Amino acid sequence: MPFSTRISVSFGDTDPAGLVYFPNIFHYCHIAMERFFESICGVHYSRLIEEQHVGFPTVKIDGEFNSPLRYGDVVNLEVSVLEVGNKSLTLGYTISNSSGVACANVKQIVVAMDVRSHQSVAIPAAIRVRLIKI
Amino acid sequence: MPFSTRISVSFGDTDPAGLVYFPNIFHYCHIAMERFFESICGVHYSRLIEEQHVGFPTVKIDGEFNSPLRYGDVVNLEVSVLEVGNKSLTLGYTISNSSGVACANVKQIVVAMDVRSHQSVAIPAAIRVRLIKI
């Protein structure tokens, strides 16, 4: 079962056309990923960075925006695990507006990185086991 | 010849790892696109929206981030026109850091839209002719 989370579009996220500025849709995805780590992997992303010195920077991301997200929308982001590699993780996001219309699809590849050395590392075992299970 | 422009990474664009937060790389692309419109198409993007009521929202964007951009980098964005459709425009971005290393590649499809009705429209002729020439 995929993980899902909601984000309310705030005034500052939108542009002169009244629509969410698209880089903010990727910001929403990152927030959803942070919540996914906390909920599914059992560790707050901030602790992962501070205590285990591991982060998951994005190396590839593709987005399709079919319908605009508007100011006032409560956006639903459904996060699914598409692939778990040794060092990399592929996540999919289905993004819907308040009416349940799927407005955007995003596919993201992140790589486990030591935040001190900026070198890629294996996904920590405790996280890996949770990623494979869902 | 592709159009190119420079953006200095500011403190607020970076994350706890000292690297540009990836949604901000897409924000840089949008700034580069705005400058591209002004320089190549002869119209400031703000006037296009206010006077001609035409904007170019992004419908598809793919990014590959091979090397991080860091605080202190002066980023170079090279913008090239990959395809000009009736209503859509495909742009490519090659993004390099201060040392000239190509750190990211982005491919973006935007669609001409009437910002009042939110309906897609043909690319205005005056812009189209410039897009085809370069």
Next chain:
Amino acid sequence: MPFSTRISVSFGDTDPAGLVYFPNIFHYCHIAMERFFESICGVHYSRLIEEQHVGFPTVKIDGEFNSPLRYGDVVNLEVSVLEVGNKSLTLGYTISNSSGVACANVKQIVVAMDVRSHQSVAIPAAIRVRLIKI
């Protein structure tokens, strides 16, 4: 009784020092104000703008930041009404971190504005009555 709301600090809100970049603290205040309007004034800020064509731009804001907000904090924002004028509204924000430490204080004056003409207007009566009651 003041209104209060919570915002989780996200990765993208923080800077290379691991602290919330201060303009984002003001962004948090604006989000809190939007929720305040919905909860206390009975109208979503987006509907206020779209249907009544009234917004509340900030004309003066003072912030004191005593302790940093960090990545991982769940920030509590307590919003109080300090003054209700004919056209203007003064709000106070007490901003605490996860440990309950008051990290920041903000005082903001906003003015009711017709978003079409950009002229100031009287605070709509239905909102005014609610602002005075709390």
Next chain:
Amino acid sequence: MPFSTRISVSFGDTDPAGLVYFPNIFHYCHIAMERFFESICGVHYSRLIEEQHVGFPTVKIDGEFNSPLRYGDVVNLEVSVLEVGNKSLTLGYTISNSSGVACANVKQIVVAMDVRSHQSVAIPAAIRVRLIKI
């Protein structure tokens, strides 16, 4: 003579009313401060942080916004040194739009901080001497 610098308002900086979202005006101030450090103090703010481990977080900031900044504006920020303490620095910003109208005034107190320990420190002597001279 005060230091001044220009920032073009980008599409993503503006809100549904077509005006710069006010937290972004503070972001502009921070960018101006970074350029001020590079130009007046002879050190890039990123090197100050990375090599000398000193940053200047904001502890107090007051802003007055008299006229809106709009999409398309090239904003001029004039930065002046109002006070140099042992550990703190007070900066003033006069912010004008493309027509030269003073739209905003900001007064900011920053404190020198060791970015590793998050403790306040004396302003580095090499910077102090330049701050006093201008």
